Amino acid sequence: MTSILLRTREQRNSRLRNIGAAVLLVASAGLAARAQQPRQPAPASSAAPLLVGYLPAYKGAGLANSVKSLDLTRMTHLDLAFGNPPKCRGGCTAQSDMNFSLNGESDADLDALVATAHAAGVKVVLSIGGGGGDQLIIQFYNVGLTAPLVASLDKFVRAHQLDGVDVDIEDPSAMGAPYTTLVSALTATFRPEKKLVTAAVAKYLQDSMPDAALHQFDFITVMNYSSYASALTSLQFYAQDKKVPKNEIVLGVPFFASNNGDSKEEEYSTILAAYPNAWQVDMVGGGSLDDGQAFHYVGEATMARETQLARQYGGIMIWEMLGDAAAPHSLLSVIKAGLDKPLPPKSNCPCSESE
Template sequence: MLRRLSVRALLFGILLPPFAVARTTPVTSTVPNHAEIIGYVFARDRILSPSEIAATKMTRINYAFADVKDNKVAEGFAHDAENFGVLTSLKQQNPSLKILVSVGGWTWSKNFSDMALTKKTRSIFIDSAVDFVTKYKLDGLDIDWEYPGLEGDHNKFRPEDKENYTLLLKELRIRFDREGRRQHKHLYTSIATGGSLNFLQHTEMDKVQKYVDSINLMTYDMYGGDKNTGHHSSLYTHPDDPKHVSSDKSVQNYLAAGVKENKIVLGVPFYGKGWTGVEATKNGLFQPGTSARNLHLNYGSIASTLLAPGSGYVRYWDYSSDSPYLYNATTQTWVDYEDAESLAHKALYVRGHHLGGMMFWEYTGDPNNVLLDAINIGLHPTNEATAR
């Protein structure tokens, strides 16, 4: 496990050698400059503006979501065509930027099990994926099946999902390789995956990893709806955490399952979660409370309201988890969230463990690019001069 460093050192890429005094010369990142920075963009029913996307600060954009209908990839929202045009136009600013469509998600994973059931139905889906990617001039497909072999959002699921998930991704990779040769380009395949052992027990990730460019590990939503407060995306496991969860624990479980380090892309949330009725013991950390639906806030809202002077919220830092949180003693409200400091720690973790990069849900949660800049600087310290 990496030693904990000061956020100043983290943000500017200054690594401290063991048993040595701090030095002020930045060192080269332990990951190559092509470490992925993947942003999910969830426009829903509005048309994106090119000016709202920092194209030069990401390597890949996953547009969420397409649906699965009649075993085919289908447009999910009314303005998908316009939005794909906007996103592909960003390559004028960043020619190396890749645009993928993400299929599924929490609410649109209902038809995956049926689609993946047979060779025939998988072929229908894969043919439609090639047509979809070609039509909109995309660079690949992200499969967000939540989750194989599990109910998810009241979805149909089967024991056979475990093997069929592997077959779907293998057959998709084979077809994309053939199509890529025809188009003279690499077509990307990636997956968004759960961070729990339960997910690993219902998949064959040691096999799956061979057929995807990256595994976007959703190391968030570990808390939410619980009867006590907790970090929903902590880096390390706090000794008092009753659920014993963390990003590090998820990564270690994936490695133990046979997944290679460079295939794992660590997921982070651009939003926080809140609880009410929380007593002041330990400033509310791991205390009983009521999970508040109206306190699912994106980082931009948290920064402009809860972190504003006079809000009544106090920011605390959990050194065991490398995570921040807010507590308002007057209203007994507790909020867990990510900020630039916690993401700097996670970027150093990614570098130190030779992971494939970082991804985040979801782009519009960080309108001023505070979090995105922290990821960029943390993964590539030489990018600090270009951050806003």
């Protein structure tokens, strides 16, 4: 979920590296431990839906300052993007540096953000990986170093009083058995600490992600950043095809726009500054921004509609919070209003969710 985000683009398929018996033993131990640990409570169908927002640590401003500009009312989770270890020099070994950091943020800055969010009743989760950054996680678990990697991550999470971990691996060529081993180790470590283990997922990843991993997460956030029809299809895919409980599926929505080739992105606030009436539609172009390229995004009417759809599931996830426009055309305000709006009474007709 970065500016590198080409979420719906087909990614390379390469053969998984062989894993040794030690990795398989870790996987078995992790699965067994996980089975004995209760999952964090998912949002019940009668409970208020989740509102999860990603906050990037690579936009120049410190996180402690960034969070001060946000309206945290009604938010349930802030996912910090992205925390990772360094790249190994040569091949990774047990002696490699596995210390996690958050894009150069200082400990004091991170702790100040966590204190602000907790004071507002918002959980703070460290998102690991990210588009491209996921290779910093993959480099360890693909060579059987999951256990020390997770131990290092646990140390970081404990030190900063974080509320859990979000797994954002977007390379389908590296999501086989070693990925399941990672997820099993995460749940075995964090579930006894009553911390969350969530994941950012997408339909293009699911042929590669084992169901044994998918069904371990406390909830998943579905990276769907295009049309309402695509959002509906994606949510139904996870609920019907993948058998994930609806209240554990959170719909991802964009605070950014993409050009037709998905090679350029602009924040929603930038789109609205260049096209003052852009909030009324879902596509603009022909102006001075980026040589008049057409950009597609989610405007206010579609965002309100997607919010109502998300309420039938576990809630909404935003990529990312700093891309929003100011009032009176804040997409966050549209979402909050939609989440608090009473749902219409259900009829007895066999209607589809798109009706």
